[in-house]
Structure formats: structure tokens, C-alpha cells
Amino acid sequence: MTQPTLETISNLAKQRGFVFQASEIYGGSRSAYDYGPLGVELLRNVKDEWWRAMVQLRDDVVGIDSAILQARQVWQASGHEEVFTDPLVECRNCNARHRLDKLEDANTCPTCGKSGTFTEPKPFHLMFRTHMGPVDSEENLIYLRPETAQGIFTNFENIRRTNRLKLPFGIAQVGKSFRNEITPGQFVFRTREFEQMEMEFFVRPEEAEEWFSYWQEQRFAWYVNLGLTEGNLRIRPHAEDELSHYSAETVDIEYRFPWDWDELEGIANRTDYDLKQHSEHSGEDLRYFDPDSDERFFPYAIEPAAGATRTTFAFLIDAYHEEAVKDETRTVLRLHHRLAPYKVAILPLSKKEELIEPVERIAAELRRRWMVEVDVTQSIGRRYRRQDEIGTPYAVTVDFESLEDKAVTVRDRDTMKQDRVSMDRLVDHLAEKLG
Numbered sequence: 001m002t003q004p005t006l007e008t009i010s011n012l013a014k015q016r017g018f019v020f021q022a023s024e025i026y027g028g029s030r031s032a033y034d035y036g037p038l039g040v041e042l043l044r045n046v047k048d049e050w051w052r053a054m055v056q057l058r059d060d061v062v063g064i065d066s067a068i069l070q071a072r073q074v075w076q077a078s079g080h081e082e083v084f085t086d087p088l089v090e091c092r093n094c095n096a097r098h099r100l101d102k103l104e105d106a107n108t109c110p111t112c113g114k115s116g117t118f119t120e121p122k123p124f125h126l127m128f129r130t131h132m133g134p135v136d137s138e139e140n141l142i143y144l145r146p147e148t149a150q151g152i153f154t155n156f157e158n159i160r161r162t163n164r165l166k167l168p169f170g171i172a173q174v175g176k177s178f179r180n181e182i183t184p185g186q187f188v189f190r191t192r193e194f195e196q197m198e199m200e201f202f203v204r205p206e207e208a209e210e211w212f213s214y215w216q217e218q219r220f221a222w223y224v225n226l227g228l229t230e231g232n233l234r235i236r237p238h239a240e241d242e243l244s245h246y247s248a249e250t251v252d253i254e255y256r257f258p259w260d261w262d263e264l265e266g267i268a269n270r271t272d273y274d275l276k277q278h279s280e281h282s283g284e285d286l287r288y289f290d291p292d293s294d295e296r297f298f299p300y301a302i303e304p305a306a307g308a309t310r311t312t313f314a315f316l317i318d319a320y321h322e323e324a325v326k327d328e329t330r331t332v333l334r335l336h337h338r339l340a341p342y343k344v345a346i347l348p349l350s351k352k353e354e355l356i357e358p359v360e361r362i363a364a365e366l367r368r369r370w371m372v373e374v375d376v377t378q379s380i381g382r383r384y385r386r387q388d389e390i391g392t393p394y395a396v397t398v399d400f401e402s403l404e405d406k407a408v409t410v411r412d413r414d415t416m417k418q419d420r421v422s423m424d425r426l427v428d429h430l431a432e433k434l435g
């Protein structure tokens, strides 16, 4: 099927309570978004699935949660203070500002359509600045982190030592990052506050190439296993002039967004750049000691760096389907079961007291395992449609017959098939289906 437009997805996200513009009652902005009751579940499921694949199911990766506010020296050592910039041009005709490397035509202003009106590009600094403590002085200047990775590098030795880790091993982190993007936009694709899922995998320098390929395969498979259409995914190597200041080699995993192919995740060979820089600037020896060969050396870091919010957006787009059912159009989010915000909806056929009692009992039982919604409003057909639209894999209907036969109807979101299941088998039945 053809992809939904950006507008279709952002409308659905807003109307169904996935995502709202931050500060919407004051006009809102494109810089930051608030995740509503459904969005927070979807986002959390995406992060949990990443953590499960990257940490829980592996014996060579551990987790960390480092501070957003780090010492300024961290960003001086990492090189961000000096070079974390994007090329900014301004249109002399309409004063719009654009990021030069993202323009389709580097000579034409997409806002007013005029050509040859851009100023010379100048480097625009992407880190947010603030002050730590009560005095707004230069000594107190700090930055909001623009990537989670540096908290991993600065804790390299703490974590290696306390967990007695041997190469190769990884340290994973999920958390907020901030970049003062020149042009935020395309809904939650590019925002100034966003969430990342990053992992630094430390290896012997001579094994870096091999692990670089390994992580490309692993990460690509992660998206496919969670239901992203494989044909909408590709791996694109960076050209020499695109590489970040720390990278020897980078590929992007890209998704076919409604506007074009665009980045979901970058996988970089950061070499020993960061550990060396922090050793030099801090005076701490961050080399790894190999007791077998009696050598000390700086490991290389292979980094898969994904956006949690951006990835959540891609899952939402890919899951969106419209299909004709009888004379109507049905909108359905075919989200992978593990990602769906609610796993089960419980729908009494009517609001009558005698049906509410079993509904509450079933809900209490199912809630111990899954996110469950009870919906008592409107006709049953409409309630099914609503659950389809928010991606709930199963709807359990309790009707008057249920009082007699102690059974309920379980409807499958994707096939719309309905099964009659006895109440005492319901948990097992759903557990088999939901995995």
C-alpha cells in the first residue's frame, strides 16, 4: 500500500493521543513534543525492545544511565565545543534560515523560492548552553548533552573495573539529548529535544572492521523483526565529506519516510578517538590492559546510535494501513504485538450492570500481565474501529451470552476473525497469541 502522508500520521497521532506539540496551548512549537497516553506506551515499548535486544539478551553488553549535565570539559575533550556545528545560510529575500547540507537545491530558498539569495554559509553551533549554579558566568557555562555517548566514554574505566569486563564488550544507554537544530520539522523526525538509544561496543582495533559489519546486520534485523517493511529500509554508507569529526567510517540505516529516504540510525567506527581524547584532557589513563599479552592499548568503539523518538515515528508510519471493509474504509495500525500500546481491549456489549461486573474482573486479571483498556462507549463496531486505529492486537467482547456460557469473543485486529473462548482459558489463549 502507499504510505500515509505526514499530515495523516500527525493528525492520527494528535487525535488519538499519541503525540502533542509541546506548549500547545501557547501556540506550540516544532522543537519539542509531548507524548500522550498512547505515545508514551509506544515509545517505551520501542526503548524496551532495544534494551532487550542490546542488553538483556546478551552477555557482552551492560547498561548505564549517565547525567545530562556533564562538565564542560567533556565537550571540550570530545571535540563538540569546537566543531559540533551545521552550515547555516540565510535568505536575503525572506530572511528564512536553512541548513545548507539538507537543502534539495543549494542555490534556491525553499521558503520563498528565490535563487541566488543565500548568504555565505557559517557554522552554527548545535549545543544548548546554560549555566550551572547561581552565577551566569563563563566559568559556569555548561551544555545540555547533544549525544548520550560521552557519558559512556567517561565511565569506560568505572564500568570495566566494577564489572570485570573483558574485550569485546559494550555499554548501552537510552536517554534524552538536545540539539539546537537550525530547522526542526517533519513532525517528531527532527526536534531540538529528543531521545536516543546508543551503544558503544569496545573492541581490539584489528577487530573493528568485523564488528562494524556485525552491528550493521544486527541493527538492520532488529527493525525487520519488529515489523518494519524490509523494502522500506536500506543501509547507506557515508561519503568521506559527511563523516563526523570522530568517525573513520559510518553507515546510516535509512527508512523510506513519506518525504524521502532519511536516517533512522547511524553506525560508526569511532576508532579510539574518544577514549584518547578523554585520557589526554583528564589525565586518567583510559587504556585497556590485556593480561594475556601484557599490553595496554586504546580499544576502538563501534557505535550503533539510534533515535528512540524518530524510530517510534517510523514504526507508526509503517504500521498505518487503510483498507476497504464492506463499504467503509478501515484504518488499522498493524503494530508488532510487542510495540502496541495496549495489548487487549475489553468491550462490554452494553453498559448494563450485569456485564460490567465480569468486565472488571477480566480486566483486573489481564492487567497483571498487559496494558489493557476497557471501553464502554459507543456501538461495538465503532469501538472495534477505534482499537484498530490505535493498534490494539486483541479485543475481548463480553455479551449477555457470556453470563450463561462463561465465554467471551476474542477478535483479532489484523484478520478481524472472532473466536469464542471460555473465560477460564482467556489468559492462556491471549498469552499464546501475544507471545
Ligand code: ATP
Pocket: 147, 179, 181, 188, 189, 190, 191, 192, 193, 194, 195, 196, 263, 264, 265, 266, 305, 306, 307, 308, 309, 310, 311
Ligand atoms: P542528522 O544528519 O539527521 O542531523 P545525525 O547524523 O547528526 O542526524 P547522529 O548524531 O548520528 O545524527 O544521531 C544518532 C541518531 O539520533 C540519529 O540517527 C537520529 O535517529 C537521532 N537524532 C539525531 N538528531 C535528532 C533530532 N534532532 N531529532 C530526533 N532524532 C535525532
